[in-house]
Amino acid sequence: MNLPKKVTIVDVGPRDGFQMEPGFIPTEQKIQIIDRLSETGIKRIEVTSFVHPKYVPQLADAEEVLARIKRKEGVIYEALVPNAKGVERAIQAGVEHVSMVISASESHNKANVNMTVAESLKTLKEAVKLALSHGIKVTTGVGTAFGCALEGWVPPEKVEAVADEFLDMGVCELSLGDTPGLANPAQVSEMVRYYLQKLKGTDVGLRLHFHDSRGQGLANVLAAMLEGATIIDTAICGMGGCPYSPGATGNIASGDTVNLLEAMGIDTGIDLMKLIECERMTQDLLGKELPGQTIKSGPIPWALKKPKSG
């Protein structure tokens, strides 16, 4: 198989995962989890969101989290921002890299941020400009890029229309998101091939965000990597979900993803045993079973150490 040698894992659990939890996770616990995650060798963590606390009360402690985590050398602590106000808060909190998202599906964007796609683009244009003028790196993501729980099939042209506007803004990374977990490997393969070709010769990276709602998350990761994708979102222990898919599992689990990649000889830079211990701690702190499988089954032994033959 023609697979990349190295893949960058972005753990979005402390943002995408935590925000789906019904009860408030004490700030102290959030910090404990992020600090433990920082020690695994991971390079990028999306630690919180500067969305108005009225909408996401779970992440109302964004400033405190960012002020109190132990910043590990070599780890980038990122945050989601919804608008210029969010960028201002992120700047104040010393964030170096922010993410912003628009859904390609009008219904989902409306449900998510109560704006049309055009209004969102206008809002984010201003936010991106502000971030870039402060030397902050910006990832912009197209949500529902592979289908929408509300609208169903999302035509690729709609995704590209949003992506093109983002690219015009001068962002450093484009993300394609499958929050409802509707993507399949054939579709992922086609999309990733198309966007990697489109971004060829630019400095813009392509990042993929998959959920595991129908058990297909890692198959989609495989399809993306076979086309050359090297930046993958995961969430600690498979936290997260989709408000429109009740009962669905969440993001692809960091432990499952790193286990699979390392077993295939793809370097993530992450110490799998430390990651699994961090996932176990998270499960213990939250006091409930989370979807990740590798914390239950244990890692593939040769994901830790390569076999001598074969």
Add this chain to the structure above:
Amino acid sequence: MNLPKKVTIVDVGPRDGFQMEPGFIPTEQKIQIIDRLSETGIKRIEVTSFVHPKYVPQLADAEEVLARIKRKEGVIYEALVPNAKGVERAIQAGVEHVSMVISASESHNKANVNMTVAESLKTLKEAVKLALSHGIKVTTGVGTAFGCALEGWVPPEKVEAVADEFLDMGVCELSLGDTPGLANPAQVSEMVRYYLQKLKGTDVGLRLHFHDSRGQGLANVLAAMLEGATIIDTAICGMGGCPYSPGATGNIASGDTVNLLEAMGIDTGIDLMKLIECERMTQDLLGKELPGQTIKSGPIPWALKKPKSG
């Protein structure tokens, strides 16, 4: 992606899934589940096992199940047999297709059937001969073909040594099994390519048996299909497990697999909604949550009906 147009799903849930259940599933319920499964359009079901009831009391009702299920035209009702005595029982019960398994790992084979691999091969040689002489089709499977929970890495030569003995016996299908859920897509890709090449020009089919212990089951299916594999074991609702991986999920779920394949335009012949209803019924009858995800999230809409564009 270069994927097969059609894939045959073999639901082994009533054998591999049921036998892992701690409490006895009433015969009436087993029949109800198998009959419902028969109505989904599936072509092959492994309905039971003729292992001595002392070892697998759950399947002590093999004869009764086979006598009382409604045999649907076009569906093959298969059974696992451990030896010639099992073949005799299968013949009496009117079974047309039997499966037999040996683990490539000595420790696992010992733990599983209390025989060395050489002893197992001798036992199965006799059993295969008896089955073939009665016009019964035989699948022989190499278990722990991708790794062993007891021994760890299993050298491919050990797998091939067993496979070669099987092929000499004149079987119609060779199966490679990953019961502990240790396989990764790169390894699957290599193995499937090798075995499809080896079997080229013969009438022997290649069948793959994956478990989802680390969330990687469908990624392995994808890898196998990319090499041309077209016969895949699944289990209703992801039942099953591995006695040596406590807490691990079981076989790849039929619903998740069919959902993914149909979404990619691969024809399984199965009515996904009927399959999901059958999985829901199974969950209700067993009175507990089973690992399958698609029964929770619902199918990808275009797994049911193709999108107009894209």
